[in-house]
Amino acid sequence: MTTTISNLHAETRRHFFANAGFSIGGLGLASLLSDGQLFAAPSSDPRATNPLAPRDGHFTPKAKRVIYLFMAGGPSHLELYDDKPKLQELDGQVIPESYVKGKRFAFLKKDAKLLGTKRKFVNRGDCGTRMSECLPHIGSIADDLCLIRSMKTEVFNHGPAKLYMNTGFERFMGRPSMGAWVTYGIGSEADDLPGFVVLNSGPRGPRGGTPLWASGFLPTTYQGVPLLNGADPILNLSNPKGIDYQRQKEFISAVTDLNRQRLEQVGDPEIATRIAAYEMAYRMQSSAPELTDLSGETKETLDAYNIQDVSKPTFARNCLLARRLIERGTRFVQLYHTDWDHHGNPGTDLGKALDARCQEVDQSSAALVKDLKQRGLLEDTLVIWGGEFGRTPQGEPRDLIGRDHHIDGFSLWLAGGGVKGGQTVGATDELGYYAVDTPVHVHDLQATVLHLLGLDHLKLTYRFQGRDFRLTDIGGNVVDQILA
Amino acid sequence: MSRCDSAGQKQGSDMCRLSVVLQLVCVAAVGACLPAETSADDSVVDFRTQIKPILQKYCVSCHGPDETESGFRLDFGSLLLRGGDRGAAVVPGKSAESLLYKVLISDGEVARMPEGQPPLDKSQIELIQKWIDQGAKGGAEDAPSNDGRPGSDHWAFQPILRPALPRVSRSEWCQNEIDRFVLARLDAEKLAPSGEADRATLIRRLSLDLTGVLPAPDDIADFQADQSPNAYERLVDRLLASPRYGERWGRHWLDIARYADSNGFTIDGPRSIWPYRDWVIQAINENKPFDEFVIEQLAGDLLPKATRDQIVATGFHRNTLINQEGGTDQEQFRVESIVDRINTTGAAFLGITIGCAQCHVHKYDPFTQREYYQLFALFNNCDEPNLPLPTDEQAASQARVKKELAELDKQLKEHDAALSAGQTDWEKSQLELPVAEWTLLKPTEAASEAGATLNMIDESSILVGGNGNVPAQDVFSVTAGVPDGLSGSITAVRLEALNNPLLPMKGPGWADNGNFVLSEFELSVSDGQAAGTAAAEKPQNIEFAQALTDWQQDGYPVEQTIDGNLKTGWAINGTKQSSPNVSREAIFVLKQPLKITEGTTLTFKLRHAQNSKYLIGSFRLSATNTALPDGDGARLVSTRIREILDVAADKRDDGQKELVVAAYGRSDLSRKPLEARQTKLKAEETELASAIPTTMILRERTTNSRQTHIMIRGNFLAEGALVEPNVPAVLPPLSATESPPNRLDFARWLFEPEHPLTSRVTINRFWQRFFGLGLVETENDFGTQGERPSHPELLDWLASEFMRLDWDVKALHRLIVTSATYRQSSAMRPELLKRDPRNRLLARQSRVRLEAEGVRDVALSASGLLSQKMLGPGVYPPQPKGIYVVTQVAKQWPESKGDDRYRRGLYTYFWRSSPYPMLPTFDAPDSNGTCTRRNRSNTPLQALTLANDASFIEFARGMSDRLLAAGEMSDADRIRLAFRAALSREPASAELERLTPFVASQRSYYELNEDAASEVASPNRPAKMSAAESATWTVFARILLNLDEFITRE
16 A cells, blocks of 8 residues: 555645645634544544544543453343342242332233242352353453443333443434444544454344444444455455455555545545445455464364354354454454344244353353453453343243343443452342342443543533433543442 | 321432422422411312412423423413323313322322322312312413414524515626525635536536546537537436436435335345335426425325325335234234324435434424324324236236136036935945955155154154254155065055144144145165166166045145146145144045066155155055046045045034045046136236235224323333324414315425425535535434534525425536536635535535445446436345345345346345345445445455446456457557546546546556456457457456446546
């Protein structure tokens, strides 16, 4: 490449401002690329030369990057993380009315009967956190985990709940996702891979789809890029036949020059974004195949992650790819693994179906944390594991054992950068129904994640349609107990 | 007797804390006792003086005009009697059945009111009880003057008035009324409009906006040379008349209609509704007035003497998702689809977020939950059939076949009646025939071609599969020697399909219902004595004279296993008197008896080539040397039938009788020709039907009309009060109709002259398509949470003009694109970048990236490959592999050949769960819900698509062919030609300077690298052009197709 992204942007800016007769001091490219209010002086904004350039947040961060293992469908806290002897005791009885008055469920009736879990709980780690036998490997890293047992959300259908967890809003598609907010706030350290990458696995595609990793009203540079599970990690990544590396370079260079001439003429900042997109695409062409080539990984590593076949699009493989992505500077990696929606029909029950899901993620999730730790990356990498909601203490009257969606109390864990490990935060009541001790609302979690990354959720805003929007909408408090 | 005693008081507030039912708040401690005589005597209670004051004091703060909990108001007697979301509150004459009374005495069944407050005084409750028991008199007369209709001073709900044209600074700039409003606003902001764009930009802009394809270079030249004063207007008229206009604007409408070619959710099966898509394109090309356009789509089936086209139009609301997952509650998903219809109707025509009121009163806009379900009721009375669309010729053929089949059916019945008389004689004759004695074969080898496991479960029997993972189709080969004790000649072999508890339904087949289809049964023999000879290496195929069975399914006769056709076969379902899941036999009589010699080896092939997993699950084989008669006169029966015949006719059970009757029927050879003709006609009938396209439509129910209840909190299982169809009260009322209002009344109501929304919302969306943003930026929310219009008077003027023009869409589009506002340059001006970066003030045009389909369409039109073919089923342009990795069910994608490969983007088959990848990459909507405005993102993935996708390389090749077909010329001239073709303009000198050396360097590379050249070059390049030259211009064309400008409407 003859031009790097930064000097390209610098040139773009110079040409543009010279031709349009603007003074640089008055108005930077930053304000063309976004009219955000995060950083005071536009001329010193690193985004003026590269919208994804790494930059400081509001204060010193504890974590520099995030790997979010999203368990789509709503894993059951009652089978996995939240031991409730009282629920066992009341198994088969109708839930006391005081719990369900005025409550809505996706499928349950109000007189549904309580369902004790069939799963055994054991003490894990030096901290002795009780966790289910379903997750022995995650149990083995209990001393690194901060297990939140008092999560709360607002909406009980998957689509809205996943949007809520990811964007802070439940109804409106078109809001920025957490990964978009983070890369908008502090950029990315990768200059040849996207700053925000999404990996999918599991029997179904993520049913909320692209809105879950959208940039919403933020510039599109910040939206998540899905990496495909397969030989070609990104569609159309390879050059066409007969066009080699040098020819492709000449092609990109010519497109860039012509786009730049157009930008000088019409002054539309979208052209600058397109120039950057072509630059990034070109670099991704060599870096993405290198990223997904696992031949350099040792057999021990592959075994540790439970990767049996590197060509198979598994959660295990995605965990290893997540490590490789953050090693290469990607800021926010999100893994979606589907089919945790255990209502109790064949294939969606808390027996075999839950076993299958646990087998798919348990070892790999733990291996990722251990691997990061061993490489010294865990101290400034935040790992999040959880779904969009939990599951009801009542059973569902279906063919097999299952539970309905539950929003008033569920579990989720954090590990790594800035998180105090070996502890539990909060608790649900004796039935595992309501979060009663230290409830952690979705907006609180989001505020805490941003805090760990050095961002004040109240200040990370973007003006849109006359209002300053933020990830946490009008809520959110940093949960001090989570912090190391 | 009042039960509101002290114990009842104690349980009070806790019980009611979480309640969502009627909430009556007691604002003051109970104290006032009513005079004793009023509760003791039988004087008539007066509503106005005795009841209303109690309600006012204790109830109305929660159930009044300000807060209307549970959709229930008690501030007027008439409203009290009307009831709330939970239904009637008062049953006149029956206090015990009246919710109002029940909540006051609360026995624990319902939450007690007033919520969180002490109960009413005993005497007050008795008074209300008495009033109800006396017939609740005087309530109905106490009605509000406006029947409780809410008012609203929100701008969008006010009538559309035609504003006067404002004074402006430069009237000579204005082309039409639009410009007066825009300029007046700019004057106020002290900004000047931008100058008119140059003609090359204008013709490209107009072509893209009105037709979605590029102007031809000749048309550009003509327009630039046209000195006549109305050159621009004539160009507009020509483009509006182009059939491409209907495709361009049809696609916009299909976004709103959430059109797709599959059902959605995880199964996402295919659907046929493209005739609706074609209807949209044609209606727009015909310039069907917008009111008719919408009325036909919402209620075409209800129009008097509805035409087929008008019924096809109702496909608009059939574009909802269908969940084909097993175990779904069909009613739940029917309700879901109506919810979607209301949300779509709200966003598309009314610009309101009515969906918010599905579960509760709208938080911001004046819509109640009751009103939501009144709209719901309008859409709740449809059936959802498919409509076949035969041509006249097809319809005639169908009628003929139907008639012939009926005649044949009659003949067959007559034939059977005559036949059954002969059954006894037939049975007697059968008993005289020899009975075959069977010897089981012991297989020495059993192999599967597709990978099923074949396990011996005893000496003779084979079990297929094991753990459920059997191949979809398979061929089993079984080899066996001749067992001891069998000598002489083999006359027949027998295949028995056996039950096994490990098979679905115990088998004998692997299909879910235990059935199978055996396509072909083959036997070959090798002679041990001739080992080592050619004959031994090439086993001899044995021919069969006939096949017999104890049971065969209609359409799957056992003879089809020896007809040499893999598309036919033997299956065993269809018994009516006994279970189909029993062992069955097929006997194959050899044409020539096979002489047994020492070492004779028999090899059987069981071919299964139909359906999925329709394999025989367990089986064994036998042979016989019994001499069997041949010839038509001695129709044999299978051994098992013969065993039944040995049972006296009156001792046979129903199952056995059924088998014998069927066997007798099979023996009747005279029936065959009739059957053959019937089979042929039925095949013809099926073929005819499958050739006739269908489309999905709405059809109003005339019987079994559905009633609509409020769904408490939106839960379809929680039935609230019954509601009648109606429209929200804040909007003008429906015109009175004789019967309850229906969809047609609703559709016509949208176009009432006093309707404040339909026209505003529609012209705003038109505006958005022409300027990138609407005058109301929140194009789907004109409610109080939406943005206010940037130019309120312009919005209203256009809305009134649209109605004045009788909803003439082309006329309105013409008005907009001929305005000076539209014709402005889109270049950014420094002061505007600071004052108005998002161009709300319209001091310039906006640069807008093309929509996904538009990106494909301009590349096709620049390449010269664009197919002019219109309409018809969806097509399958080439797509990268691996698209279906994440979908639950792999999708069909039979890559299109010929013209269909180069159709416009809107004809691409759209699978909701896995769309053609370039479409979502460029922000095409997912079609799961209505989309009134698309995102315009700008990403590296788009760059990769344009740069590397095989389709776009094909387009670049096409463009190089087009450039080279122009004959000899300098590189610079060819570059100029390319710019005119792709960008509709001449290249600037800087661009020529950049690209001329590029072309030269690519040429020298490809001349030296022939292999690379032939990979890049177009196979269709003009004769005599070298591969290197074609490759050079292909990589050059690729640059133009990747420019920001190329995919942007400037």
